[in-house]
Amino acid sequence: MTNSNTIKFSDYLENEKRNDPALTKMMEKEEQKLDYAVAVMELRTSLGFTQEEFAKAVNKPQSTIARIENGNANPTIKTLEQIADSVGKQLTFSFV
Template identity: 55%
Template sequence: MTAIDDLIIKKKNDSLTFSKEYEKEAQRLEIAIAVAQLRKELGYTQRELAEKVGKPQSTIARIENGTVNVSFKVLYEIATKVGKELHVEFK
């Protein structure tokens, strides 16, 4: 583990607020990475993906940079418009 990993673990153990916020941001980042990877796998630019799913390019950009809490509905629309399935899991 790195020093930053140790610090994050300590802060999560010391603060319930930090822990909750950290988990929310981690989920947002996971979604951002998944959408960006999907787009690159398909060989699309953000604009091309946006056109395919009927959304503004800025929506795709905000999803990919993690600045929006994207809804299940939007993720489902993205998946179906590009011929993919959307899976949600509880761990």
């Protein structure tokens, strides 16, 4: 049985974002870091590398790769380009 006063978290969050531009901006930055995390993890796994193997291949510390993949790092475009170049890939991005 659902209480009529119950609100979904997603609805609550959307309402808060509408009322707080700073929250919206912060959430967009976090989403961007997670997009980087997923992209780097997908690249690494598509190459069949462990984090340690991938770190060696891209000449970065394993801890850097781990921080990127778990969303705790906001890598620069330069870092992402270096990663892509190291494994023969090209970094692309778009404005949405």
